[in-house]
Amino acid sequence: MYIRSFLLGVFVGIVVAILTMKINPNKCVACGNCTYVCPMGAIYIDPNIKRATINRDECVECYACYNGLSTEHLNPSLVRMIRKIFQIGRLRFDPEPDVCPTAAFEPDDLQWPRVIRRAFSDPRATHESTGVQGRGTEEVKTNDVTGRVNWGEVGFTIEFGRPGVGVWLRDIQKMTKALANANVAFEKKNPFTLLMSDVATGTLREDVLDEKVLSAIVEIKVKVERTEEIIALVHKVEKEIDTVVALGAGTRCDENGDENVLAPILERLGYKLERAKTNTGLGRITNAVENIASENQKEEQPVGETR
């Protein structure tokens, strides 16, 4: 409990200093490029002020606009005048579609709990709680080194909101409560688990429930015998949640590199298995023994991106 509180404190403390997105109306020339690149469709040209504007309810602070758009630093007045002349002549200027011509996006102060949006939506914002960028999960990517999911176990990743739909945390709580009620083990170092005020009941902190994120992943582990039960539960609860869900299930292969336990269950449940992430088992512990020994009371946590 102490460790969880500490990690959440670090998480909050670090991210509270980051910034929310805004468009400087003095710079914006209403070219409209940014309206297309927003994954949530939250940017529009306000006809009253004739400037690009962000719907703050829908904005998940993913920074796709700020990070992804290339920028020029043109004089806004000049660009507006040229655009007006072109408009009068019914001429179409054909600019690059991934450019903000006046660098109008400017991150502004972001406070708790809105900071949660960016932490779960901007892949470059590191979850300080786990040290992992992106959505902070590892599935079986480093399983050859960490042994997170063992024989006879299944690690489920339940992702909400992607692509382009988003999800309110209040909705995800419906799933976490149902899973907790089914007595599953939540991945301790998953950033979403750290948002829970009570892991035993799957209850999230009250102050984050009205936040929307681009994507969040609940990560659990169960015995393989419970595969069908968990999938049925997810199917039942997802009907009550107004977003899209992407489900992943990972397990260990046998000593010959085959996997004949989980796949038959999934196929029997009607899944056509097309794509997977395969851990090749090439990883090994190479850090100095004394470093590992000093940490042997702590749980393993991978670093880097979620792929």
Next chain:
Amino acid sequence: MTNTLHRYGDSESFHDDYIVFATPSNRKNDTGSIPKLKKFLEMALPFKPVNLGDPVHGGSLRPSKSLGPLSHWNRDMTPDFRAVIDGINEPASVVAIFDNLEAAEAFLKVAAEADLGLSVNISASIEGAEQCCRYAGIKRHSIGYSLGFEGATEKLPNTQLLKLTTMCGHGMVSAGLAQKMIDWVKEGRRTPDQAVTYMARFCSCGVFNPLRAKRIFEEARKKTE
């Protein structure tokens, strides 16, 4: 996730999409991993990857924050693999994307022989990944299956847009931009090569596969898919 796990499509649609990545693990094998990560990507170069990336700095096609007005007519669309490799400065996953099985197989074999000690994963069709492992003489350790999209799937865009947008597993490539680019390609305002370059710049860790995207644009243009 799932960053690359839930790419949309059937196994046939992944015939030109093989993602091989190396991941260091905190307190296990991250010490001294930066040169190994660089070496991993260096080893990929002879097999002609279509993209390289790291999550901290991005892929081989990145946005520029200081374009000049003339860039609209004279913009560099060349992927910069060297910038990706040279830019790695902290332990984090690195990724190499290939558009054919032979290249992925050969690279995995070389990566296995190099014995870097990092976790190496292949995100691809199940069959494709199995073949890569067989060729490299590797027994698979673990596997994470994608069970696809469920729930309010009526909120998802059409399949062509899904194939394009899910190539950035963080959802940074928007359906709006994908639709706009398909429209522009159909109108002849941009080539598929140009369209995929615009889109790839939004993928912040370099897992976007420009070759697969180009094929999807061609299919969308002629409506053959």
